[in-house]
Amino acid sequence: xxxxxxxxxxxxxxxxxxxxxxxxxxxxxxxxxxxxxxxxxxxxxxxxxxxxxxxxxxxxxxxxxxxxxxxxxxxxxxxxxxxxxxxxxxxxxxxxxxxxxxxxxxxxxxxxxxxxxxxxxxxxxxxxxxxxxxxxxxxxxxxxxxxxxxxxxxxxxxxxxxxxxxxxxxxxxxxxxxxxxxxxxxxx
Numbered sequence: 001x002x003x004x005x006x007x008x009x010x011x012x013x014x015x016x017x018x019x020x021x022x023x024x025x026x027x028x029x030x031x032x033x034x035x036x037x038x039x040x041x042x043x044x045x046x047x048x049x050x051x052x053x054x055x056x057x058x059x060x061x062x063x064x065x066x067x068x069x070x071x072x073x074x075x076x077x078x079x080x081x082x083x084x085x086x087x088x089x090x091x092x093x094x095x096x097x098x099x100x101x102x103x104x105x106x107x108x109x110x111x112x113x114x115x116x117x118x119x120x121x122x123x124x125x126x127x128x129x130x131x132x133x134x135x136x137x138x139x140x141x142x143x144x145x146x147x148x149x150x151x152x153x154x155x156x157x158x159x160x161x162x163x164x165x166x167x168x169x170x171x172x173x174x175x176x177x178x179x180x181x182x183x184x185x186x187x188x
Contacts, residue, residue: 001041001048004033008055009153015058016157020186027059038072046084049073053088057095057163058185066095083112090123094167102127115144115160122164126173135175138164142179158182 011026034052056065079085090105106120122137145158
C-alpha cells in the first residue's frame with residue numbers, strides 16, 4: 001500500500017510539473033501496485049480499489065480498471081453497505097456508462113458527509129447530465145483539497161476533482177475548475 005501511495009505521489013508531482021508522459025507511467029505503476037496490495041489485503045480494504053481506479057483514470061486507462069473493480073466487488077457481500085466500496089463502484093459505473101447504478105451508490109456515500117457527500121453529489125450530477133450541479137460539487141471538492149494541510153500522497157493536488165473533470169469532459173460536462181491543484185493531463 002505504501003509503495004502504491006508513493007508511486008501515485010510521483011505521478012501527481014509529474015502531472016503538476018506538466019510532464020504528462022512521466023505522470024502516465026507513474027500512474028500505471030501505482031495501478032499495478034494498488035492491484036498487488038488489493039490481492040493480499042484483508043476484507044473490506046476498498047481504499048486500495050479507490051487508489052487503483054483513480055490512478056487508472058488519471059493515467060488514461062479508466063475503462064479496464066472500472067471493469068476490474070466491478071468484477072472484484074460483484075460477489076462481495078460487504079460492498080453494498082460500504083461508503084468506500086460504493087464510491088469506487090459509482091465511479092466504475094459512470095465510466096462503464098451504467099448511469100442508472102450511480103444514484104443508488106451515491107445514496108450509500110452521501111450520509112457519511114464531508115468528502116463523501118460532495119463526491120456523491122458530483123457523481124449523481126454527472127450521471128444525470130446536470131452540468132450546473134456537477135460544477136458546484138466539483139468546485140466544492142477542489143476547495144476542500146485546497147484547504148487541506150495534509151494530502152495522502154504528500155503532494156498537494158485535488159486528485160478526486162481531476163478524476164471527475166476527466167470523466168465530466170468525456171460527457172461534455174467539464175466545469176473548467178480554476179485551481180492550481182486541478183491540472184488535467186495533456187492528451188497526445
